[in-house]
Amino acid sequence: MFKELDPILHSQLRLAIMSLLIGVKEAEFTFLKEKTEATAGNLSVQIQKLKDAGYIVVLKNFKDNYPQTICKITQPGVKAFEKYVAALQSYLGK
């Protein structure tokens, strides 16, 4: 029986964001934008969806008088990511 893939993670940009955040303590919006090469608008929308799912937290700060958005993966986010990878492996293993 195949495990169901988490629909929140099973989309290109959201998965890319989670893959980047899994290895860091926190990352700025600019880091995610650089690495994913996504547009700011699209990235914001996907970040909001991950935030709503409780997979990441988004902190708004100021750095050198400029607004700064910091994203951090949450514990449920880490668990969901691990579960997603395990599900992928079960698909590919069969």
Next chain:
Amino acid sequence: MEEKQLSENESLELISKMINKAKQSYKDTGISSMLWGIVISLCSLVRFAEIEFNFSLPFNIYWLTFVAVVPQILISIRENKGKNYKTYDDTYMLYVWMGFGISIGLLVFITSVVGNEAEKSSFPFYEYISSFFLLLYGIPTFITGTACKVRPMLWGALLCWICSITTVYTNGKIDLLLTAFAAIFAWLIPGIIMQLDFRKAKNELDRNNV
């Protein structure tokens, strides 16, 4: 990157691509390591020259280690300014090296107090000081070498500890040479290797326009 549904294979490829992309950004510049490798080896070699060639500078060369804290702070500020992510390693390593800095400061104080007391007896305490410093140099270098997978630093740390043991049996002049030798292998050379790796990763990122 556009929003689209992925096949299982594409998902795994994307995960590994993103993790690799992120990894390329984590490279340490190695500048701090080079700075301290130069400062410590220079201080030891100058002190060795003072003893060997019987001259003395108008100031204690070891004050250079305190002066070097200023460029270190500037380097840290500059590196953090352009950084748009924070890794777990960054946080732990900061605490490890901060703890090392505090320990070195305390060791300078302790050895000067004990050294003054030892001068009243015939015990040549100053002949053994390098052993304590080298012992301490090895600890953060070993942690950085293993945790951050900087292999040359790991070898450098082991060399610090070997030199620490050796200096127990050698005279003060040789101790200074061994300290310079340890600083070059523990910090200067790994720093140069890290800087080359950093430049290589940066060029790759620039080439891929990420």
